[in-house]
Amino acid sequence: MIFASDRFARKVKHDPIWVRGVGVASGTANLSRRKEFTGLESARLAAKKAYSMAGLDEPLKKIDVAEVHDCLQC
Numbered sequence: 149m150i151f152a153s154d155r156f157a158r159k160v161k162h163d164p165i166w167v168r169g170v171g172v173a174s175g176t177a178n179l180s181r182r183k184e185f186t187g188l189e190s191a192r193l194a195a196k197k198a199y200s201m202a203g204l205d206e207p208l209k210k211i212d213v214a215e216v217h218d219c220l221q222c
Contacts, residue, residue, distance in 0.1 A: 169202030171195055191216070
């Protein structure tokens with residue numbers, strides 16, 4: 149995947165794929181400070197932001213690929 153300007157993308161690819169939404173959120177790695185232990189509230193918040201930015205009301209029916217990054221080991 150290469151992120152590029154509109155002009156450059158159209159020069160190198162006749163049908164580029166556009167990123168329509170990006171969501172970022174963070175939370176604590178400290179389990180004792182989390183509201184729940186079976187999921188990450190920050191991941192849900194980031195997803196909601198990206199879906200909203202992209203104008204998706206039913207993301208599970210419309211998304212083919214998602215890039216997710218969790219930097220707990222960074």
